[in-house]
Amino acid sequence: MTAAVTSVPVSAPQPAPTRVRVTQARVIRSEWIKFRTLRSSWITLGAGVAGMVGIGLLISWATNNRWTHMDPIERLTFDPVNRSLTGAFLAQLAIGVLGVLTVTGEYGTGMIRSTLGAVPKRLPVLWAKLGVYAVVTFGAALVAAFASFLGGQALLGTHGVSLSAPDALRCVIGVALYLTVVGIFAAGLGFAIRNTAGGIATLFGLLLVLPGLARALPSSWQQWIVPYLPSEAGGNVFAVLRDPSTLAAWTGFAVFCLWAAAAVALGAWVLSHRDA
Amino acid sequence: MPVIEIRELTKRFGPKLAVDSLSFDVRPGMVTGFLGPNGAGKSTTMRMIIGLDRPTAGRVTVNGRPYAEHPDPLRQVGALLEAKAVHTSRTARNHLRVLAATHGIPTSRVDEMIDLVGLTDVATKRAGGFSLGMGQRLGIASALLGEPSVLVLDEPVNGLDPEGVRWVRDLLKYKAAQGCTVFVSSHLMSEMAVTADHVIVIGRGRLLADSPTAEIIRSASSNRVTVRTPDAARLQTALAGPDVKVTTAGPDLLEVEGLASARIGEIALAERIVLHELVPQQASLEEAFMEMTADDVEFHATATSTGGPTRDRSRV
Ligand SMILES: Nc1ncnc2c1ncn2[C@@H]1O[C@H](COP(=O)(O)OP(=O)(O)OP(=O)(O)O)[C@@H](O)[C@H]1O
Numbered sequence: 001m002t003a004a005v006t007s008v009p010v011s012a013p014q015p016a017p018t019r020v021r022v023t024q025a026r027v028i029r030s031e032w033i034k035f036r037t038l039r040s041s042w043i044t045l046g047a048g049v050a051g052m053v054g055i056g057l058l059i060s061w062a063t064n065n066r067w068t069h070m071d072p073i074e075r076l077t078f079d080p081v082n083r084s085l086t087g088a089f090l091a092q093l094a095i096g097v098l099g100v101l102t103v104t105g106e107y108g109t110g111m112i113r114s115t116l117g118a119v120p121k122r123l124p125v126l127w128a129k130l131g132v133y134a135v136v137t138f139g140a141a142l143v144a145a146f147a148s149f150l151g152g153q154a155l156l157g158t159h160g161v162s163l164s165a166p167d168a169l170r171c172v173i174g175v176a177l178y179l180t181v182v183g184i185f186a187a188g189l190g191f192a193i194r195n196t197a198g199g200i201a202t203l204f205g206l207l208l209v210l211p212g213l214a215r216a217l218p219s220s221w222q223q224w225i226v227p228y229l230p231s232e233a234g235g236n237v238f239a240v241l242r243d244p245s246t247l248a249a250w251t252g253f254a255v256f257c258l259w260a261a262a263a264v265a266l267g268a269w270v271l272s273h274r275d276a
Numbered sequence: 277m278p279v280i281e282i283r284e285l286t287k288r289f290g291p292k293l294a295v296d297s298l299s300f301d302v303r304p305g306m307v308t309g310f311l312g313p314n315g316a317g318k319s320t321t322m323r324m325i326i327g328l329d330r331p332t333a334g335r336v337t338v339n340g341r342p343y344a345e346h347p348d349p350l351r352q353v354g355a356l357l358e359a360k361a362v363h364t365s366r367t368a369r370n371h372l373r374v375l376a377a378t379h380g381i382p383t384s385r386v387d388e389m390i391d392l393v394g395l396t397d398v399a400t401k402r403a404g405g406f407s408l409g410m411g412q413r414l415g416i417a418s419a420l421l422g423e424p425s426v427l428v429l430d431e432p433v434n435g436l437d438p439e440g441v442r443w444v445r446d447l448l449k450y451k452a453a454q455g456c457t458v459f460v461s462s463h464l465m466s467e468m469a470v471t472a473d474h475v476i477v478i479g480r481g482r483l484l485a486d487s488p489t490a491e492i493i494r495s496a497s498s499n500r501v502t503v504r505t506p507d508a509a510r511l512q513t514a515l516a517g518p519d520v521k522v523t524t525a526g527p528d529l530l531e532v533e534g535l536a537s538a539r540i541g542e543i544a545l546a547e548r549i550v551l552h553e554l555v556p557q558q559a560s561l562e563e564a565f566m567e568m569t570a571d572d573v574e575f576h577a578t579a580t581s582t583g584g585p586t587r588d589r590s591r592v
């Protein structure tokens with residue numbers, strides 16, 4: 001009997017997927033739980049969607065209403081697709097703020113120490129955060145973009161176009177992509193700056209203030225600078241009629257992606273080199 | 277084999293040398309106390325163990341590897357840090373689920389830990405509303421989540437009620453008895469004296485002592501002797517001297533400071549006074565600590581006089 005008790009039990013082979021260890025997929029799952037268990041995530045995202053659709057509908061309705069009072073040049077350069085998507089300028093505020101907060105909220109509360117204690121390799125956290133936030137933002141922005149477009153075109157009446165109009169679908173998907181990249185840009189800055197106020201100020205300084213400042217430069221310089229600024233470059237992807245001085249739709253979007261990539265690269269560097 | 281190995285570990289914050297080429301080992305199967313005055317570098321050392329702070333020089337390994345190189349960090353080390361490390365808007369349960377998810381730890385384990393630390397009733401409440409002690413319990417739950425073989429706890433009993441303090445003490449002892457490595461910092465010397473088998477003392481980032489608790493206490497000089505005698509009043513007069521302080525601790529009990537027990541015995545014999553007890557007092561861990569760190573305390577408080585209301589600082 002004693003022999004049976006003292007014999008070393010052969011441990012059952014552990015099924016591989018249930019083994020306790022960190023994987024990128026699990027970090028993504030963790031970030032998804034983080035995102036959805038904060039009520040502020042849904043409130044901010046909901047406000048962004050509602051704001052975008054609301055503004056799109058309001059402006060489309062107003063345009064249709066005031067059509068006979070518009071001057072001829074305005075009618076000539078009128079872009080019904082872009083007009084219905086105007087609310088993206090509001091949505092980018094919500095998505096930008098939330099993007100910064102998903103990162104700086106952790107630094108502000110100290111949660112980051114728990115996060116990096118569990119994932120001390122650190123960079124998987126950055127990829128997971130960006131991935132989760134990008135997917136969620138793209139989903140929400142796509143819903144908002146279609147709703148704005150379809151509702152807006154209906155309210156534009158005879159001045160509206162259908163989704164099969166040239167470039168219409170590109171613009172609708174383009175605006176969702178633009179907003180997604182705003183989110184990535186914001187989260188990247190969040191990792192780089194770690195502070196909510198600083199992150200938000202930097203993001204909107206680059207997106208909203210910089211173009212205004214650049215337009216104060218001598219006009220011979222402007223053509224080399226303004227089209228490459230993040231929002232100027234990125235905005236082309238949801239416009240049908242473009243000013244000839246601006247970049248082509250996807251070229252502009254690629255430039256915008258480079259800006260976001262730079263912010264993410266900076267964030268990744270700071271995350272992996274600085275003390276948490 | 278040591279489980280936590282710290283070698284020439286140095287951390288500089290700008291001009292401040294927080295940890296100064298520190299080397300020591302923490303071994304399994306016992307509770308190792310980590311002591312030092314405020315600002316000595318205890319928390320910084322602990323943050324470097326789990327890779328939150330990068331060492332300026334030197335290295336630290338846990339179970340043979342730097343913490344970050346383990347595929348299952350939470351299974352290796354359970355850490356409770358000094359500062360809060362919880363998102364204030366998330367519930368306690370969701371906080372633990374977030375951490376569990378990174379390692380594929382099942383949610384059933386999360387609920388077990390919540391019950392274990394006694395947070396069942398508030399598991400679905402925002403962690404931001406937690407009291408100090410509740411936050412501490414949540415921190416302990418997250419440290420235990422991965423069933424780690426090493427615990428690194430920075431002032432775990434800070435803010436706990438007496439029942440909680442006792443629970444932590446029993447938990448640490450139980451874990452150590454199971455063969456775990458338990459490394460715990462604290463300022464509560466009486467608590468450490470009964471919990472820690474071994475202590476590491478640092479001051480200004482440098483190692484001051486690394487010995488079994490009993491040895492540290494023994495090596496500290498104590499100059500207190502208690503004497504029990506039916507003739508207390510006469511002995512008190514006989515012992516009086518410039519560097520001697522004799523206090524009455526009971527009707528036939530004296531406490532003598534400044535005289536060795538042998539000398540007291542000789543004086544009593546010369547005066548033909550009967551002694552019933554002559555007991556040299558052991559120093560407390562607190563006294564040993566104070567003696568050891570006297571030169572390394574950076575932040576001195578002004579001594580508060582209890583001499584009378586006129587000198588009471590709170591009334592000035
Ligand atoms: N992030 C930081 N930046 C600058 N200085 C720091 C930082 N963290 C710690 N220090 C400094 O390093 C020294 C050691 O601090 P640490 O928190 O490790 O001490 P401690 O032993 O834990 O003290 P306490 O008993 O008060 O908790 C202190 O002088 C502190 O001011």
Ligand SMILES: [Mg+2]
Pocket residue numbers: 318319320358430
């Ligand atoms: Mg400390």
